[in-house]
Amino acid sequence: xxxxxxxxxxxxxxxxxxxxxxxxxxxxxxxxxxxxxxxxxxxxxxxxxxxxxxxxxxxxxxxxxxxxxxxxxxxxxxxxxxxxxxxxxxxxxxxxxxxxxxxxxxxxxxxxxxxxxxxxxxxxxxxxxxxxxxxxxxxxxxxxxxxxxxxxxxxxxxxxxxxxxxxxxxxxxxxxxxxxxxxxxxxxxxxxxxxxxxxxxxxxxxxxxxxxxxxxxxxxxxxxxxxxxxxxxxxxxxxxxxxxxxxxxxxxxxxxxxxxxxxxxxxxxxxxxxxxxxxxxxxxxxxxxxxxxxxxxxxxxxxxxxxxxxxxxxxxxxxxxxxxxxxxxxxxxxxxxxxxxxxxxxxxxxxxxxxxxxxxxxxxxxxxxxxxxxxxxxxxxxxxxxxxxxxxxxxxxxxxxxxxxxxxxxxxxxxxxxxxxxxxxxxxxxxxxxxxxxxxxxxxxxxxxxxxxxxxxxxxxxxxxxxxxxxxxxxxxxxxxxxxxxxxxxxxxxxxxxxxxxxxx
Ligand code: XMP
Numbered sequence: 001x002x003x004x005x006x007x008x009x010x011x012x013x014x015x016x017x018x019x020x021x022x023x024x025x026x027x028x029x030x031x032x033x034x035x036x037x038x039x040x041x042x043x044x045x046x047x048x049x050x051x052x053x054x055x056x057x058x059x060x061x062x063x064x065x066x067x068x069x070x071x072x073x074x075x076x077x078x079x080x081x082x083x084x085x086x087x088x089x090x091x092x093x094x095x096x097x098x099x100x101x102x103x104x105x106x107x108x109x110x111x112x113x114x115x116x117x118x119x120x121x122x123x124x125x126x127x128x129x130x131x132x133x134x135x136x137x138x139x140x141x142x143x144x145x146x147x148x149x150x151x152x153x154x155x156x157x158x159x160x161x162x163x164x165x166x167x168x169x170x171x172x173x174x175x176x177x178x179x180x181x182x183x184x185x186x187x188x189x190x191x192x193x194x195x196x197x198x199x200x201x202x203x204x205x206x207x208x209x210x211x212x213x214x215x216x217x218x219x220x221x222x223x224x225x226x227x228x229x230x231x232x233x234x235x236x237x238x239x240x241x242x243x244x245x246x247x248x249x250x251x252x253x254x255x256x257x258x259x260x261x262x263x264x265x266x267x268x269x270x271x272x273x274x275x276x277x278x279x280x281x282x283x284x285x286x287x288x289x290x291x292x293x294x295x296x297x298x299x300x301x302x303x304x305x306x307x308x309x310x311x312x313x314x315x316x317x318x319x320x321x322x323x324x325x326x327x328x329x330x331x332x333x334x335x336x337x338x339x340x341x342x343x344x345x346x347x348x349x350x351x352x353x354x355x356x357x358x359x360x361x362x363x364x365x366x367x368x369x370x371x372x373x374x375x376x377x378x379x380x381x382x383x384x385x386x387x388x389x390x391x392x393x394x395x396x397x398x399x400x401x402x403x404x405x406x407x408x409x410x411x412x413x414x415x416x417x418x419x420x421x422x423x424x425x426x427x428x429x430x431x432x433x434x435x436x437x438x439x440x441x442x443x444x445x446x447x448x449x450x451x452x453x454x455x456x457x458x459x460x461x462x463x464x465x466x467x468x469x470x471x472x473x474x475x476x477x478x479x480x481x482x483x484x485x486x487x488x489x490x491x492x493x494x495x496x497x498x499x500x501x502x503x504x505x
Contacts, residue, residue, distance in 0.1 A: 002026045002188065003043045005033070007051030007061050007079050013320050014461055015047055015167040017360065022179050023190035035066040045073040045186035048080025050165065054129050055086040062087060073158035073186045078127055081152065081161030088135035095130040095146065100499040103144040105164065111141050111153065112184035113160060113177060123164035123171045124462060126498045158185050168462040198230065198370060201355050205234035214353060215311035216241040217302060218268060220257030221383050223317030226368040227356055228266055231315050240267050240309045244301050246294065247274025248387030251409040260377055273301050278398060285394045287505035294386040303349055314350040318357050319364065360459040381426045382460065390505040394433040404431040406484045407450045414476050424466045427454035430504045438488030447488040450480055455502055463497040
């Protein structure tokens with residue numbers, strides 16, 4: 001295999017996945033793995049992931065020093081590179097100019113790592129520390145504006161480091177670079193046929209569930225729908241789906257979802273709990289608290305329904321990014337508590353069934369396609385479990401939900417009308433808690449601001465803002481201000497992820 005040492009990066013699974021995509025079996029291991037264990041696994045190569053720590057801090061995660069002497073090729077990514085530098089006597093320090101997002105990489109020296117790549121390409125950076133002194137025997141292979149040591153290697157041994165993230169899709173040639181490491185440096189063999197995920201999972205679900213019943217948290221989105229169809233294939237009518245209308249859905253969404261499921265002939269029931277959720281959210285401003293309340297309330301409603309059905313399991317469409325960003329991965333920092341993971345109460349009466357837990361959004365779409373899930377569901381933009389509650393910054397009020405619904409509806413409707421909906425990965429409106437001054441028909445107004453967000457991404461882990469045409473944005477702005485009462489200003493969000501996130505809360 002190729003071993004991916006986990007130092008707590010948001011992208012660990014992404015690294016492992018890229019390697020799988022390149023046809024090589026990969027395994028994620030803790031960074032403190034014993035060198036003997038590594039020798040036993042006899043890997044083609046080792047990748048050190050990134051991570052949130054600083055190597056010079058006390059107690060920073062570092063691998064066993066012997067790992068560097070095994071003669072196995074190593075590629076350190078970001079914190080992984082800094083680990084190598086630090087352990088071999090170089091110097092890492094806090095950078096004056098930190099680098100987040102896009103940067104241009106310039107190749108300084110030919111190397112097998114760059115086989116077939118251009119001399120200059122765009123890479124995605126996310127680091128606050130940088131290498132200031134290389135260890136003895138190391139050379140710089142490429143640089144960026146703020147990182148003179150953006151790619152380094154030992155001049156004789158196959159030890160490499162890259163400051164950027166080759167595993168994210170926004171790094172052009174990232175996959176090719178990883179491929180070069182695997183095939184040119186490690187001389188890895190192609191040994192990984194993508195197993196028949198569906199067959200494998202159907203079997204696994206049957207075995208796990210046995211004769212019990214399963215209740216599913218259906219949201220109408222891609223993830224829970226695919227999870228439900230997959231599980232239905234495995235256990236048929238022992239699956240029962242519950243669609244909770246938490247009152248935080250978009251305009252017309254509740255009816256739309258209901259119709260879709262009738263078509264898919266999944267056994268399901270709709271529960272209207274909107275008043276209950278809003279009551280619980282009253283006066284709450286903190287985003288994490290909102291997320292937790294919604295998560296808990298969800299589970300509470302499900303448990304009640306599940307009891308009636310006599311279910312023992314709760315099926316959820318949890319995806320890998322939800323797991324990483326809620327710090328379900330050892331060493332990772334909490335970015336947000338995604339409601340289907342971190343929001344779960346400590347004690348729950350239902351066992352969890354999460355068949356899509358290792359997958360990313362685009363992989364789930366592929367599984368859905370194979371399962372015959374209709375295109376209009378598969379192509380839906382992702383929608384977060386906590387819904388509009390995390391798109392109204394601060395306290396969630398009923399009248400604000402109405403304002404946001406209207407603005408969001410106009411934005412999405414126009415995206416579809418202009419043929420742009422399928423071109424962006426996700427788009428939505430947010431309602432800001434500030435007022436600004438405007439003038440409408442010679443009269444001063446003092447009203448709220450709507451933010452528009454549209455991003456390009458493949459897995460939600462990194463994202464760039466969509467370059468929507470100015471005429472389109474202009475048109476949407478005009479419609480929103482003219483048609484939505486209470487809004488006198490529209491802004492467009494041009495932040496990438498990182499350093500921002502896709503949702504505002
Ligand atoms: P962020 O804001 O973390 O979003 O960059 C990444 C993707 O995840 C979605 N998202 C969620 N999905 N439950 C979900 O099922 C959640 O609590 C949640 N929070 C964010 C977000 O819409 C984006 O597609």
